[in-house]
Amino acid sequence: MITIADVTKRFGPVLALDRVSLTIDKGERVAFVGSNGSGKTTLLRALLGLIRVDGKVTIMGSDVALEPETALRTVAYIPQIAPPIEAPVAEVVRACAALRDKPEQAIWERAERLGLTQDRCRDKRFRDLSGGMKQKLLAAFALAAETPILVCDEPTANLDTAARAAFFEELATRPPSSIVVLCSHRVEEVRAIVERVVELGEGRLVRDAPTQELLRELATFRVEVTLRDGADDTALLARGFERTGLGRVVIQVSQERKLELVTLLLREHERSIVDLSVLPVEDLAMSHPSQRPVPHLKVVGS
Ligand SMILES: Nc1ncnc2c1ncn2[C@@H]1O[C@H](COP(=O)(O)OP(=O)(O)OP(=O)(O)O)[C@@H](O)[C@H]1O
Ligand SMILES: [Mg+2]
Structure with missing residues (x-):
């Protein structure tokens, strides 16, 4: 379970999050939606303890600011922007597998199901991969970790149609008790993945509704x-x-x-x-x- 209680974040004059509170229960799949700059990524980063905020975020009862290691052990994250890693892909895969205590093969299998084969990328520098290849690999890392919570920021924005469908299929195989939280602009993505939509506007929570209700209205x-x-x-x-x-x-x-x-x-x-x-x-x-x-x-x- 995730609780976000009265979270506020300022970047200088910009109020990126304004007293946002919500709870996400076991088994829920939730999308954060809203226009560019409405605060979706900032809310995800607050949830992951990546930025300091006013208010409190807990994951399975642990405060992400006070005990990040415990709180985040159960979470995998697909970021919106890939980090510029210099190392070759094979090394990055090895490191990620070791970090999550999973076999490297688990990552490669996921990547291949998303349409990225080892021979096309293992010797390239991670930063030299195409946008879609990076996104496939980051998704493979997160999916292979098999954590109870998956957090993703625009996870299919750079994916082609086949990879997008494969990603939806991968998510469908996750245990029903697992939580998925994603940021999205895409109707297709929201429809395929989540049952609940949280809409942000200028850093405020403006709507929290079942996906069907929102899609009908929008x-x-x-x-x-x-x-x-x-x-x-x-x-x-x-x-x-x-x-x-x-x-x-x-x-x-x-x-x-x-x-x-x-x-x-x-x-x-x-x-x-x-x-x-x-x-x-x-x-x-x-x-x-x-x-x-x-x-x-x-x-x-x-
Ligand atoms: N590190 C930062 N430093 C300064 N301002 C920031 C920073 N990160 C976000 N902001 C500002 O906070 C606001 C919310 O940004 P955020 O990235 O959360 O939006 P978003 O809803 O994810 O938008 P998008 O749909 O474009 O991804 C914006 O005004 C943005 O410029
Ligand atoms: Mg964003």
């Missing part, structure tokens, strides 16, 4: 329209669309406005439209109503 769609040559887009711009190129306009709308908009487009602009696509927005922060970059659709007559 579901946002991008409606892209391609117009016939010479067609007038003034009426669409007046409804809140933005031009993205010659003859192309786009708007971002909520789930309930999507149908209303498409109906209206087909009714009133059918003759000027060549193509119409409706795509789900796969970015959690972008889709929050308070951070939408485009104004709400103005329906004619309303």
